Amino acid sequence: xxxxxxxxxxxxVCIISGNICLAEDINLKPKINLPGMVKVDLPKTKEEAKxxxxxxxEAAKEEKAxxxxxxxxxxxxxxxxxxxGEVQSMYILAHAYYTGQQVxxxxxxxxxxxxxxADALYPDADAWIGLFxxxxxxGLPQNQVSADRRYERAVERGSSYGAIILGIExxxxxxxxxxxxxxxxxxxxxxxxxxxxEQFLKSIREKGTDTNQDFxxxxxxxxxxxxxxxxxxxxxxxxxxxxxxxxxxxxxxAVRWWELASDAGNVKAKTMLGISYYTGRGIGQNYxxxxxxxxxAALSGNALAEFTLAKAYLSxxxxxxxxxxxxxxxxDAQDRGMKEAGKLADNLEGR
Numbered sequence: 001x002x003x004x005x006x007x008x009x010x011x012x013v014c015i016i017s018g019n020i021c022l023a024e025d026i027n028l029k030p031k032i033n034l035p036g037m038v039k040v041d042l043p044k045t046k047e048e049a050k051x052x053x054x055x056x057x058e059a060a061k062e063e064k065a066x067x068x069x070x071x072x073x074x075x076x077x078x079x080x081x082x083x084x085g086e087v088q089s090m091y092i093l094a095h096a097y098y099t100g101q102q103v104x105x106x107x108x109x110x111x112x113x114x115x116x117x118a119d120a121l122y123p124d125a126d127a128w129i130g131l132f133x134x135x136x137x138x139g140l141p142q143n144q145v146s147a148d149r150r151y152e153r154a155v156e157r158g159s160s161y162g163a164i165i166l167g168i169e170x171x172x173x174x175x176x177x178x179x180x181x182x183x184x185x186x187x188x189x190x191x192x193x194x195x196x197x198e199q200f201l202k203s204i205r206e207k208g209t210d211t212n213q214d215f216x217x218x219x220x221x222x223x224x225x226x227x228x229x230x231x232x233x234x235x236x237x238x239x240x241x242x243x244x245x246x247x248x249x250x251x252x253x254a255v256r257w258w259e260l261a262s263d264a265g266n267v268k269a270k271t272m273l274g275i276s277y278y279t280g281r282g283i284g285q286n287y288x289x290x291x292x293x294x295x296x297a298a299l300s301g302n303a304l305a306e307f308t309l310a311k312a313y314l315s316x317x318x319x320x321x322x323x324x325x326x327x328x329x330x331x332d333a334q335d336r337g338m339k340e341a342g343k344l345a346d347n348l349e350g351r
Contacts, residue, residue: 111138123159231264251282287318
């Protein structure tokens with residue numbers, strides 16, 4: 001199997017509901033030693049150790065400042081796109097105002113941008129407008145009828161958050177028909193890849209449908225959304241463009257979103273950008289640039305980056321052929337849950 005087909009197979013397995021699941025990384029330091037890695041000698045004296053610590057501290061400070069500057073620049077580009085009417089940018093800008101990332105929290109402006117995104121058919125936008133109607137936030141009057149209408153439209157458009165919020169509202173009505181509808185909605189959200197849905201389904205399995213549960217009081221939506229940084233939103237936007245979810249399928253657009261996310265420090269986007277350079281999909285093929293990005297992502301513990309980089313070492317594209325390094329990368333990716341990497345490693349070892 002050639003490199004493009006092999007990577008495409010891995011992506012086909014991982015891409016779900018507009019988000020790319022990169023064989024979820026296990027929070028472990030990679031057990032890999034890549035050729036060309038700089039080895040740092042251990043300090044021999046207390047003075048050397050102190051100096052090294054200060055140098056590392058200063059380097060970390062500079063890196064943080066650079067990262068913040070890159071995040072600010074990336075957000076500025078998103079603002080420009082939003083003002084030009086690009087649907088995903090409008091939704092991301094609403095998310096920024098709602099969570100207070102790169103701007104001060106402002107629920108009124110969040111609603112304003114959600115409305116624009118909803119008018120442009122962004123599914124999740126209606127879910128949040130509905131929530132604000134239900135709670136009377138962001139300058140909207142409290143109106144449960146308007147809220148339910150927005151939830152239903154969000155679900156019709158494929159919103160997993162709409163399914164969850166509408167499911168919560170139905171379950172709290174405490175009759176079996178509504179509870180069954182709620183369970184169906186939670187299951188739908190789970191199938192779309194939304195991790196929150198399983199929390200409610202688990203609670204229902206444990207307590208049974210005879211028990212009344214008001215899930216509305218269990219979740220602080222603003223707190224939940226603050227867990228999603230803007231670079232992750234950029235990465236998701238790229239994934240949507242890659243798959244043709246919400247927006248027209250366009251690999252070039254996907255690459256541009258991943259560039260923004262990568263500049264802001266997103267390792268998954270760095271991986272996808274590396275793969276794009278490697279395959280030439282959405283951008284000019286450049287093995288050297290691809291390997292540079294994939295090495296960075298692999299050293300951060302990204303399984304798909306390790307898998308793709310291993311293929312590069314086996315093909316000799318952008319790096320010298322090195323079977324031993326490829327096996328090391330594949331086994332580490334396998335340890336992070338990527339079965340495809342383990343199968344390739346077994347084949348190489350004749351198992």
